Amino acid sequence: MAICTGCSLLCEDIVAALKDGSFSHVKNLCRKGHGHFQAAFTERTVPMIDKEQVDQDRAIAKAAEILRNAKSPLLYGWSNSTLEAQAAGIKLAEKLGATIDDTSSFCQGILMERILSGKIPTCTLDDVRNFADISIFWGSDPSSSHPRHLSRFSYYPRGEKRQKSYEEERTCIVVDVRKSATARLCSNYYFRVAPGGDGEFMEAILAVLEGKIPKVGDKKKMIELSSVLKKTEWGVIFPGLGMIYSLQDKMELFERLLAKLNEITTFKVIPMVGHYNMRGFNELMREKTGFINRVSFKGGAPVHGPEYSVTATARTCDAALVIGSDPLSALPFGTARALARLPLIAIDPRRSLTTDAAKVVIPSALSGLEAGGTAARMDGVKIKFEPIIDTKLLSDEQIITRIMEAI
Amino acid sequence: MASEVEVTIVTVRDIFQDEAGRKSRFSDEYKNLSALIILDKQDLIRLDVKDGQRLLVKNEVGSVVVAARTSEDEAHPGLAFMYNSPWSNQIVSDAVCESSIPGNKRIKATLSAAEEDITQISEIQARMQT
Numbered sequence A: 001m002a003i004c005t006g007c008s009l010l011c012e013d014i015v016a017a018l019k020d021g022s023f024s025h026v027k028n029l030c031r032k033g034h035g036h037f038q039a040a041f042t043e044r045t046v047p048m049i050d051k052e053q054v055d056q057d058r059a060i061a062k063a064a065e066i067l068r069n070a071k072s073p074l075l076y077g078w079s080n081s082t083l084e085a086q087a088a089g090i091k092l093a094e095k096l097g098a099t100i101d102d103t104s105s106f107c108q109g110i111l112m113e114r115i116l117s118g119k120i121p122t123c124t125l126d127d128v129r130n131f132a133d134i135s136i137f138w139g140s141d142p143s144s145s146h147p148r149h150l151s152r153f154s155y156y157p158r159g160e161k162r163q164k165s166y167e168e169e170r171t172c173i174v175v176d177v178r179k180s181a182t183a184r185l186c187s188n189y190y191f192r193v194a195p196g197g198d199g200e201f202m203e204a205i206l207a208v209l210e211g212k213i214p215k216v217g218d219k220k221k222m223i224e225l226s227s228v229l230k231k232t233e234w235g236v237i238f239p240g241l242g243m244i245y246s247l248q249d250k251m252e253l254f255e256r257l258l259a260k261l262n263e264i265t266t267f268k269v270i271p272m273v274g275h276y277n278m279r280g281f282n283e284l285m286r287e288k289t290g291f292i293n294r295v296s297f298k299g300g301a302p303v304h305g306p307e308y309s310v311t312a313t314a315r316t317c318d319a320a321l322v323i324g325s326d327p328l329s330a331l332p333f334g335t336a337r338a339l340a341r342l343p344l345i346a347i348d349p350r351r352s353l354t355t356d357a358a359k360v361v362i363p364s365a366l367s368g369l370e371a372g373g374t375a376a377r378m379d380g381v382k383i384k385f386e387p388i389i390d391t392k393l394l395s396d397e398q399i400i401t402r403i404m405e406a407i
Numbered sequence B: 001m002a003s004e005v006e007v008t009i010v011t012v013r014d015i016f017q018d019e020a021g022r023k024s025r026f027s028d029e030y031k032n033l034s035a036l037i038i039l040d041k042q043d044l045i046r047l048d049v050k051d052g053q054r055l056l057v058k059n060e061v062g063s064v065v066v067a068a069r070t071s072e073d074e075a076h077p078g079l080a081f082m083y084n085s086p087w088s089n090q091i092v093s094d095a096v097c098e099s100s101i102p103g104n105k106r107i108k109a110t111l112s113a114a115e116e117d118i119t120q121i122s123e124i125q126a127r128m129q130t
């Protein structure tokens, strides 16, 4: 069995047979996972300096030289690397006095911080499969982002207390600005909100739960929602970026809603983390520095703040190492452009906009397929994996360790 | 009919586009599934453009040329959707709140029919170097 590192569900039941350098047969992969596995055979990177192919040792030596000479380097990415590589990365940041940040900085970070500090109640996906009768996808669309979520955990499976499953015992509710693929599946309980309207919708739920008239939403539907929530035995909310970006600095509204729901029944939260090991990075950083992301080691001791986020630091750092991430595709144009103008070191198995713009490219083995290690699933459960393809390529952890030794 | 229409754009995900991006960021398949804006029927009528025609999407951050796609959702005039990609990121501002979260979910932009071709990935790469 192989593990898919295509998203933070880290599906462990993948069967993959190889023949003549490609997959002859795969089983249990979703479409997204299939694309992820196919990526092992397309557009692989080669070691490069200034767009010229070099050997791996020279690329590593050049990366070490750039980082050694930088006054304020940024180390970014990490969510698509194993816990072992992340631990090596944090050590490298300490050694260099660098800023270190990951994709959670502009993603699930503000929610994950509350989950890891215990402010927001959480559970495992196995609890969801065994006990949940209500799953709320709030600003998230698992059918697009985590395609096997509904079949493995939240809707279709028969769990310990949910033998009658989706036919009788499970209900999915979707709150979103559009009728997403998941909303089409759960159309009886689809609530459309205006962009930025999630906070108002939370206030409306709080109002109906307290027997008041809601200010937004169809009143009849809101009263029906209130009655579904009150009858819930074991509920879980899966917030996506839609909710987080909409709430922005008003996360306390979400905390209030959860407190109210937990006065009535049991409600837990699992953030719909995208990258396969974003949560692992947040947990590790919290353990080692007290902060989940956006940390600078410039003065020795770790300090944290928005000024150390990738969006801010891209403009103030003088070199950047990007690992397993393509910020030039994924981040707003201004940040992408600021990064593109830096002496950039890209560690990646595959060609991307970031590797194209990098001064130094170091190819790496694909985690899960060509490199083993450990990762934290979206619910924090640790999953260990072994490679299924032999490769001479170095893993992220080995590359970071070699750079550190060269410095 | 209006030559320009103001919309609020929300960036969203799509599994087909995601899969194409995992296979290659430089393929026509990824471009064709990414360089899109999904609009309400009424907005297409207001712009006098048909499904598949090119639109210039412009705001104070930047501009990009993408293909119009008719929404299959319930009516949402004034609200448009783009998939997360280097194309949508051309018009996303960096940070809009204390949490330094970029403004992907409420992008104000102006749409108009475009003469130019769909923006190529090579052009986006070149813009980053200027």
Ligand code: SF4
Binding pocket: A004, A005, A006, A007, A008, A009, A010, A011, A028, A029, A030, A031, A032, A033, A034, A036, A146, A147, A148, A149
């Ligand atoms: S749901 Fe995620 S981990 Fe599972 S097969 Fe699909 S992409 Fe891979």
